[in-house]
Amino acid sequence: MYKIVVPGDFLSEDVRRAGEGTYVENGKVYAMRYGILDDKDEIRVVPLSGKYIPRRGDVLIGRVEDITFPYWVFDIASPYKGLLHVSEFPAKVEYGTMDKFLRVDDLAIVKVVNVDPTMRVELALKEEFRPPLHGGRLVEVPHTKIPRIIGRNGSMIKLLKEEGRCFIFVAKNGRIWIRGNERNVDVVAEVIMKIAEEAHTPGLTDRVTQYLQVKGGRSVRNKAY
């Protein structure tokens, strides 16, 4: 069962196992965050809340917020902005023509290539997805719920994709892009919000399966209208 810990809770004397969400003081491991204790090999505290902080390698969905040559400034659902340099764009981009390629409010799937100590975030584009993203729907959930939406070994997201009959892209910063038939997108978006709300409850996968089957049946029946 889950064990909830609070900042300052004593966790262990084994300093070598101290992991994320913990800190060491006088040879003891304490919780640094309010969250769920994961005490398998490493002692970690998985936070229940908090803002997304970019890390190298993360794949995100960003929204262009500003254009200042030679960077597109992305809102990445974080206290920090992401910068995409024109040289990362797979075309020759001249000064003054940046908005021909990506405009303010456009969405793009980006990858964090570097974060410096002052939290300057450099981005690159993911080759598989030509920016900007067209069509589909963007859903935002707290980034702490993303692991639950993916599920153990991707079980939940697999279920959503198959039963929901949509293309779903889940990004680390809590943004989820869904593309497909309008009605299916409605169902998937609704289910995702539910998962985020009930992320800490057990037996979620079973309930999602059930729900998707009921909803799936209804959407077929209602096809006429």
Place this chain on the structure above:
Amino acid sequence: MSEIKLIREDGRRLDGRLPEELRPIKIEVGVLKRADGSCYFELGRNKVVAAVYGPRELHPRHAQDARRAAVRFRYNMAPFSVEERRRPGPDRRSVEISKVSREALEPVIIAEYYPRAAIDIFVEILESDAGTRTAGINAASVALADAGIPMKGLVSAVAVGKVDGQIVLDLMSEEDQYGEMDMPVAMVTRTNTITLLQMDGRVTMEEFDRALDLAIAGCRRIYELQRKALIEKYSESRAEEGGV
């Protein structure tokens, strides 16, 4: 000294409490939907709500610190929080309380994790009955944890004082007004670090020591309640499981 009796014949206080007794406490976590973290805190007749936003982008930019997040704290009393209407807006007293409260919480916040950002704490006093700054610190500490801010521990706070020659815990309004001494204390219970200590009045060194011990004991009790409230937030919603 005064004609007003604050301690009854039977040794109890005006509201029937023993000298080392706290007022009833109620803590609710996550009461505000739009804040990143929040807490409603009741200490007797004090009603306080704390909201935490952040880490978020800090404006103006010249206030940014490239090494850590700036912690900002705003203590504010509602106009209706006291018997006589309080003129809205910051005054000398609330500016001071905001400063000392921020300094009471800063030692536990690991601000180095969020360079250039801001962590904003708002404490609103809805109803006041002495001891609002300690109630505000207690609420803010829980709200910070709820917001997922990395911290070394929770901060707990309580006031002690001297009333009718006796050292008592957690003064209420009458005791604060007509008592001989008032001393709010905030501490990190895990490390026994005192992060706020103010005093108003006159006591002997022995009385001070006794008062401080009493405050520390009070903080420990409040800490247990703060911790319990945070843990309950998630066990509760687990109980009322609905269909997806």
